[in-house]
Amino acid sequence: MSSLPESEVDRYSLAGTSTTSFTPSMSSLWYREREGIRFQVVNEAYFYPVGEEHLQIEDLWDLIRAIKYYDGPGRCFPKALEPLLNELLSKRDAQVLDVGSGLRAKWVVDMASRWPSATFVAMDLLPPVETWSPPNCIFEIADCMEGLQYQDASFELVNHSWLSWWLPDDLSYAKLVDEVARVLRPGGVLLLSEFSNEVVPEDGTSLEERYPTMAEFQVMNRAVALAAGSRYLTDVDLVFDRVLRDSGKFTDIHVSRIDAQIGERGVDPEKDQAGQYSYLMSTCGFHSWMQVLAGGAPEETQRMDGGIKAELETTRECAPGKGVKGSGVCVWARRI
Numbered sequence: 001m002s003s004l005p006e007s008e009v010d011r012y013s014l015a016g017t018s019t020t021s022f023t024p025s026m027s028s029l030w031y032r033e034r035e036g037i038r039f040q041v042v043n044e045a046y047f048y049p050v051g052e053e054h055l056q057i058e059d060l061w062d063l064i065r066a067i068k069y070y071d072g073p074g075r076c077f078p079k080a081l082e083p084l085l086n087e088l089l090s091k092r093d094a095q096v097l098d099v100g101s102g103l104r105a106k107w108v109v110d111m112a113s114r115w116p117s118a119t120f121v122a123m124d125l126l127p128p129v130e131t132w133s134p135p136n137c138i139f140e141i142a143d144c145m146e147g148l149q150y151q152d153a154s155f156e157l158v159n160h161s162w163l164s165w166w167l168p169d170d171l172s173y174a175k176l177v178d179e180v181a182r183v184l185r186p187g188g189v190l191l192l193s194e195f196s197n198e199v200v201p202e203d204g205t206s207l208e209e210r211y212p213t214m215a216e217f218q219v220m221n222r223a224v225a226l227a228a229g230s231r232y233l234t235d236v237d238l239v240f241d242r243v244l245r246d247s248g249k250f251t252d253i254h255v256s257r258i259d260a261q262i263g264e265r266g267v268d269p270e271k272d273q274a275g276q277y278s279y280l281m282s283t284c285g286f287h288s289w290m291q292v293l294a295g296g297a298p299e300e301t302q303r304m305d306g307g308i309k310a311e312l313e314t315t316r317e318c319a320p321g322k323g324v325k326g327s328g329v330c331v332w333a334r335r336i
Ligand SMILES: C[S@@+](CC[C@H](N)C(=O)[O-])C[C@H]1O[C@@H](n2cnc3c(N)ncnc32)[C@H](O)[C@@H]1O
Pocket: 045, 046, 058, 061, 062, 099, 100, 101, 102, 103, 123, 124, 125, 126, 142, 143, 144, 145, 160, 161, 162, 163, 166, 167
């Protein structure tokens, strides 16, 4: 795992006292300045506040992902995959890898409870927070951009979810896909769920007109992501489909584009539930991002934070088709 070069790092805490180390539970911030943009970092590869809000966002994402990406509450994979996963993961010595598994590695913990005879590896740049996990879970700290430190053909299933925002570009994602293909056994499955960095109005009108602060924020967000060496994902359904096909190592590629409203629209109880989670996740997420940007001007940050909250509030219970939505993609494919 790479660490930040001394010369590029200023160290601050939220209270303004300096700090020299990172642990996931504390709210200290490191800032880096690049191309005139100041933003928070955890380490070379990850810039995002890591504290209670991160945990809350991961929990909400887990709930949204189940409903919108995996066919219903409590699910960890699409229904269509169930027979195949039952077959693959009930084998003796079955192994599963989750890349960028998150602070609580919720997906791994849920999956490992469901298939107790398989071994699940939760791999992340950051150490996990203390959390209950079944005995068939292994936690590893590593940077997936440095390759996957596993032998060829060792896994039945490799998953990644909400990881790709932090990878610089299609090329680095393509390298990861090559590595995933290498460590998957023939016939093994790659499963991914990722979403775009942008929210857009559901009715196709411009964000600038109705939600000017969110639009302003997205411009900043893009600039920071690019300065930090991460990507700004907008065409999610196309990116992953293209990279998997171009690799030539996968077959049976299933791509579902997912649109998720933010807030309730009173149409369908399950969608409304997901919309409510999306609303909470967005409020929390935008707030976190404002912290990422807080190395800029604090008054500006406060103004935008307030503006975004007010705008999100107006989308919360607006008429069907008249609010804002995020888009994402759920993909699964089999190793040739
Ligand atoms: C938004 S969280 C998503 C966590 C989890 N997959 C989920 O769906 O809730 C992104 C995770 O990717 C990890 N990550 C980012 N870049 C990484 C890299 N280069 N190698 C390994 N993990 C990485 C981060 O540390 C973080 O825990």
